[in-house]
Amino acid sequence: xxxxxxxxxxxxxxxxxxxxxxxxxxxxxxxxxxxxxxxxxxxxxxxxxxxxxxxxxxxxxxxxxxxxxxxxxxxxxxxxxxxxxxxxxxxxxxxxxxxxxx
Amino acid sequence: xxxxxxxxxxxxxxxxxxxxxxxxxxxxxxxxxxxxxxxxxxxxxxxxxxxxxxxxxxxxxxxxxxxxxxxxxxxxxxxxxxxxxxxxxxxxxxxxxxxxxxxxxxxxxxxxxxxxxxxxxxxxxxxxxxxxxxxxxxxxxxxxxxxxxxxxxxxxxxxxxxxxxxxxxxxxxxxxxxxxxxxxxxxxxxxxxxxxxxxxxxxxxxxxxxxxxxxxxxxxxxxxxxxxxxxxxxxxxxxxxxxxxxxxxxxxxxxxxxxxxxxxxxxxxxxxxxxxxxxxxxxxxxxxxxxxxxxxxxxxxxxxxxxxxxxxxxxxxxxxxxxxxxxxxxxxxxxxxxxxxxxxxxxxxxxxxxxxxxxxxxxxxxxxx
Numbered sequence: 001x002x003x004x005x006x007x008x009x010x011x012x013x014x015x016x017x018x019x020x021x022x023x024x025x026x027x028x029x030x031x032x033x034x035x036x037x038x039x040x041x042x043x044x045x046x047x048x049x050x051x052x053x054x055x056x057x058x059x060x061x062x063x064x065x066x067x068x069x070x071x072x073x074x075x076x077x078x079x080x081x082x083x084x085x086x087x088x089x090x091x092x093x094x095x096x097x098x099x100x101x102x
Numbered sequence: 103x104x105x106x107x108x109x110x111x112x113x114x115x116x117x118x119x120x121x122x123x124x125x126x127x128x129x130x131x132x133x134x135x136x137x138x139x140x141x142x143x144x145x146x147x148x149x150x151x152x153x154x155x156x157x158x159x160x161x162x163x164x165x166x167x168x169x170x171x172x173x174x175x176x177x178x179x180x181x182x183x184x185x186x187x188x189x190x191x192x193x194x195x196x197x198x199x200x201x202x203x204x205x206x207x208x209x210x211x212x213x214x215x216x217x218x219x220x221x222x223x224x225x226x227x228x229x230x231x232x233x234x235x236x237x238x239x240x241x242x243x244x245x246x247x248x249x250x251x252x253x254x255x256x257x258x259x260x261x262x263x264x265x266x267x268x269x270x271x272x273x274x275x276x277x278x279x280x281x282x283x284x285x286x287x288x289x290x291x292x293x294x295x296x297x298x299x300x301x302x303x304x305x306x307x308x309x310x311x312x313x314x315x316x317x318x319x320x321x322x323x324x325x326x327x328x329x330x331x332x333x334x335x336x337x338x339x340x341x342x343x344x345x346x347x348x349x350x351x352x353x354x355x356x357x358x359x360x361x362x363x364x365x366x367x368x369x370x371x372x373x374x375x376x377x378x379x380x381x382x383x384x385x386x387x388x389x390x391x392x393x394x395x396x397x398x399x400x401x402x403x404x405x406x407x408x409x410x411x412x413x414x415x416x417x418x419x420x421x422x423x424x425x426x427x428x429x430x431x432x433x434x435x436x437x438x439x440x441x442x443x444x445x446x447x448x449x450x451x452x453x454x455x456x457x458x459x460x461x462x463x464x465x466x467x468x469x470x471x
Contacts, residue, residue: 026223051240053233054288060236062237070224072224072226099226
């Protein structure tokens, strides 16, 4: 399955090159280093909040996972810089990815 | 490499008007040709249109509307720095000998599709520029212990400058309190911290040295160019409180022009949001890290128009495809001592800083008389 198919099913995967083992972000079918085929690592990954702000719907955070994979994610409770979080909900809505963290 | 000069400019007021992009595009081009009747229109051998508008074939359309048949005619889209990217492409055509006279026209409507980069899914559901600007603002405030009222000086200064620019969208000055009490867009961004997307156009004519000297008494020379693309995605920015692409492009532009930052008399800085101005001032090297606001405040308090004399993007408005060209026109007018009541005294060397998508790419130009 592709990254987006997994994401549509609520699974956040980490894309990794099967040839050179590089983490490929943003997700792509091919490695941006050696152009090898990319596979998907599954798991309940931990990330770190590196910055955040808020709007009328709550907090939005920049979260960094392994090897500088960074995403923007929604968080309901007050975030803290350096806080370790996990993705609680993710998917694709209106052609955009969405992530929520706890 | 052939030397490249700017020999004519045309710009019209930035508004919220609902007009066809072709009409907007024609406005500043017509202004350029009308103001410079000695230009041999039929010798324009390249036409580059800078826009994020989805209308097709705009450069041939513009060429037909002004009655010319150029050798080269095409559009350039690169989000907010489409304008300076177009100038660099026009420069390259002349420098390489492919063209002698290049018309560059930028235009945008208030509802430009260039505001959102759909591809950047690492931003998740937060694709509007207000979200990257909020993250930059939060990071900058945290790193340098900056308060909202400190940051508000940028909006106050640039709206003040805009009142001396007849083409600016802003028609009002604001106080620090006005800015910090304006509508909260996010926890870190107020309405008056934001530039506004608007309708506008700006045109510029580049010429080879030989032609520039024939048709202009006071051409302005493009002596330095620096460009850098770090990524397309916002989240690839290593630093959230400085601009890596701006650091590299300004260093390269100054090196090409054989200038030090202290020799820059006047500059246009891409203040899409308040925080962008101090970040850019620091990344270009006007000040050390964390001192950009102090520098801007000193300029404001002494009524010195050195930075963003036309009011920046916050005061002038931000018609994306026209912005980089409008910035360049301002520096041309300053160097030609034609900036009227916003003139920076004795300006000989100027700098243009134009960036896209959270500074994932930047263009810096150095201009001289």
